[in-house]
Amino acid sequence: MKPSTEKRLFQYALSRKKLIIIGLICLIIAVGLELTGPFIAKRVIDHHIVGIQTTWLEVEANSDTDTVDYKDSFFKREDRLKESDAILNEYTLVQSENNYYLVEGTISRHRSIEVIDDGRLKISYDQSTELIAGEQLSAGDLYTFFGPEVHPIILLLSLYLGLILIAAVFQYTKTYLLQISANKIIQKMRNDVFHHIEALPMQYFVNRPAGKIVARVTNDTEAIKELYVKVLETFVNGFIYMTGIFVALFLLNTTLASICLLLIPLLFVWMKLYKKYAGNYNYVIRTTNTDINGSINESIQGMPIIQAFRRTKETQQEFEVLNNRHFSYQKKLIVLNALTSFNLVNAIRGVAFVAFIWFFGSSSLTGESVITAGVLYAFVDYLTRLFEPITQIVNQLPQLEQARVAGARVFELLDEEDEEIHPIDSTTIEGDVKFENVGFAYTSNNYILHNISFHIKPGETAAFVGHIGSGKSSIMNLLFRFYDPQKGAIKIDGKDTSSLSKQQVRQNIGIVLQDPFIFTGTVLSNITLNDPTISREKAIASLKAVGADQFIEKLPKQYDETVGENGSEFSTGQRQLLSFARALAFDPSILILDEATANIDTETEGQIQEAMKVLAKGRTMLVIAHRLSTIQHADQIIVLERGNIIEKGTHHELLQLYGNYYQMFKMQQGKKSAAL
Incomplete structure (x- = not known):
């Protein structure tokens, strides 16, 4: 049984546990220092x-x-009286x-005072009153009595200011460490996802549009990043802060602090309810967002066809269906968030303050206890502070659910069964290829x-x-081990390919496709694919061998010329020559040409034919061709139907x-x- 999404997200967090633990220690110290304020x-x-x-x-x-x-x-x-003081x-x-007023004698604190006239005071106790004389103090006189308190x-x-400054240093350190840790966690996750994508079987990419896969790597991991960068810090900071506040509340008044503890289960219940509904909404939103990315990606790639066949209106309608679904569920989520964030916390805050007033008010009315102004201030301060982390936690619930749903989608991709990576054997093969009664189906029994x-x-x-659908490309896919046959055996140099790793098979096979893919970079990087074993000299020699130097050396930077996305600045024939040079530079024992001349004009065909002759020297070559004029020299031609x-x-x-x-x-x- 696979661990839950929450557990797996926590396991990723453990990859940076040292920095996170140091950050949390800084947080605890900072919270402790900040919470001394009300006590001071x-x-x-x-x-x-x-x-x-x-x-x-009065002393002597x-x-x-x-x-x-x-x-x-x-x-x-x-x-502050000392034993040596004479009273x-x-x-x-x-x-x-x-x-x-300065009144002679001792007056109990449990009383009320009312001025009658000319300094006479009416002192009221629970069941009695008395009139006493008092000397009214001027502001200067009062300051005289207040003088000894100024220094303390x-x-x-x-002290409080110093503690706040020290707490700020720890808060900064905490924020820095947690932010760095969060970004390192996401960096690791993205590397894991991309590495896993590279190891997935070809069937995975056939069944899914590129835009949907890209959304998993970018949008979903970005949502998870917010979990570690903001949500995690908010929740940890909030719970530690709340713990410190509850400790302080219990030190001030145990009864009211116990009443305030009811906020914890209330918050927990709400988080469970929110997770139930918001999780469903977020799943639909993120899935729809992925579909939107796939739709946009497909529309951009096929824009020439869309405009040529006047399908812009229909494409727009298809997009609007997805966009409306996204808006509908986003609205439901907004309604849910509006009911929770500030409204929920304000309601709880109101109830808490009513309980506070009722508790202390009733105690004062019954004469059971009279709290001091300092205790009252401290309790109100702590109670106000208590709702700050609660508000922050509740407001982060939407982001938490987005991250949880995004995490589930990322882990769903990571759980896809990949191809096992084996160390590459340096042994080269001669290129003997044999198919023995091979039967293959992309889907069962078909x-x-x-x-x-x-x-x-x-x-x-x-x-x-053979005609389209005769099975030509399927043979090449099997030889390259993009797929494995259900029946029969494929052997290279007498060894069944199923007994070899896919890396061992592919390291000695090169491929040139009908529509060659040119990567963003330079001309040379497209030949070497940044393989350190292929030198600059070898790459240039390969380009010259296939005749690509004729147009490359006319470029401003020649072999170091920057190449745009998919080599759009080159013609189809020029891109094909680059593809031939790439195959030649890697020097495979077996070379597959998958309709490499299908899109070539007649003028360029001569260059391609010469390049094919260069490629064919000393290696086994399998050619899929529609132009029969390009394969007349083949040692054997296999016709499929x-x-x-x-x-x-x-x-x-x-x-x-x-x-x-x-x-x-x-x-x-x-x-x-x-045509002639």
């Missing part, structure tokens, strides 16, 4: 700002910096609205070839002729049979005479 603020508010509203003791002398000199008397906070009297500093506040704020048998000795040239060999012999022998070959030859001769 609580200390500043409760102990140094609101903290002056406490019991003050000014003993240290905590002593306040007020109207020729010395006062000190009760919580003369007790006072309480209280606040009523915006004014502060500055120290605490400096045989293309029936009991095909022939023998081509080393150095001989064999030509295959509906997958059967119906005639075999030299050109002259087949003409004397007055059979199918004779009819094809006379027909082509007649067309040539009529």
Whole structure:
């Protein structure tokens, strides 16, 4: 059983686990440093700002910096009193609205204060009230009592600022490491995908348009990149941040922190529901996007035909069907996202703050507990911070689902059975080719070839002729081991090809196609294919041997001339000569020419014929040809019809049979005479 997509994506992440772990450690440190802020603020508010509203003791002398000199008397906070301090009297500093009063005696915190007149204060307790005299403090007087708190506040704020700066360094390091790791993971994944594509059997490419395969390598891996670059960081950062906040909340108030824990299962349930629906929508969207890429790729390649046959309207309609399907499911996904992201989090935030107000409000009303301003500030700060990672996580759910669906599609490609890669044997072959009762079908029981048998000795040239669908190209596909026969055996130098690796077979076989493919690069790179074993001198010699130097040396940079996509700047004949030179440079023992002269004009045909003679020297050559004039020199000509060999012999022998070959030859001769 294959592992799930999530597990395989995690396994890719493990390829950079060292950097990721270091990044996560930096993240934990940064989060820990950031979350000290509310605790420092609580200390500043409760102990140094609101903290002056406490019991003050009149002492005999000014003993240290905590002593306040007020109207020729010395006062000190009760919580800062030393054993050596002599107490003369007790006072309480209280606040009523915006004014502060110094009241003789000790007043409980569990009370309310109301100013009556001329400094008289009404103190209300749970079931009693009393009137006391209080001295109103001016702003200057208040600052006198506040003086000892300035230095500690500055120290605490400096500490907080320092921690924030240190946290910023760790946040930067974390972001850098995680981003680098994410890009390295995607680099590895793309390399794996492309390497796997190169090892896939030819049947895979026959059944799938190029645009769909390209979408897997580019679009899908790009979506997965966002998972590692952004989603992973957001989720990890969010969960670590939330963990730190919950630890802080439990330190402040266990009951309310426990209530806030209900957010975790709620978030988990929503993620499961979102995955169910968004996963289906994203699968259709990405599949449709792949179909769109395939449609665009096909339309661009076939644009001359589309315009020539006036099929632009029909092609546009076909594209609109795909585009409308993409829009329809994208709209469904947008509706789902709109219901979740901000709306969901705002609703939960509202419920959380109602619970917060109810809890502390009811506790205060019943007199069970009165929280300090610092605790209130810290709790509200932490609660506000708690919803930041939740919002980020919820907003990343669409990207997470896109990455998960894209990952499933990429792994589906990676799970395609590939051709086993074996080390290449340096042993060369002589080029003896033998087919023994070979039967082959692309699909089960629909045989293309029936009991095909022939023998081509080393150095001989064999030509295959026949009408379209007779099986000529299938024979070449079997020899190249793009496919394997269902019946019979194919032998090279007496060895069954099925006992050899595909790399061993192909290293000694070259091929020239009817429509030669020219890669983007230079003229020389198209000959060597960047193979280090083929020197510049050997490549140039191959070009000269086939006569390609006649047009190459007229180019501005000659052999280093830049070549565009598929060599569009060259004529068909020139591209074919480049293809011949490529085959000659690799010096195969067996060479296949698959209708290499089919698209060549009469003037270029002479050059091609000379090039074929050069290629034929010292190697076995199998030629598929429609132009019978190009194969008259062949050592044997094999005539095929509906997958059967119906005639075999030299050109002259087949003409004397007055059979199918004779009819094809006379027909082509007649067309040539009529043309003249």
